Amino acid sequence: MPVTQKQRTTRLSIREVAYSVLFEAKVALHVQEITARVLQRFEIRSRTPANSVNNALQKDPRVERVGRGVFQVRVQTRPAARRTAG
DSSP: OOOOHHHHTSOOOHHHHHHHHHHHHOSOEEHHHHHHHHHHHOOOOSSOHHHHHHHHHHHOTTEEEEETTEEEEOOOOOOOOOOOOO
8 A cells, every 4th residue: 555645644664665666666676766765755763774675575465575675565366266066
């Protein structure tokens, strides 16, 4: 779910903003690109913001790592439909 105007006025976490960036991108992004986009929306008080974003994404169950430093939104899979006998 993207970050809305109302949510921007409340305190967000790096994890929420990074997820929003990936959700809006709709493609896998490298952590450096995600960090650049996060910094446009959110102030990270860290000397290593890319590490902070990387750590937040690794802990987020809605996100999956698809390569070295590359993340995307996890695809929700539905259980297979049951076949009825007959």
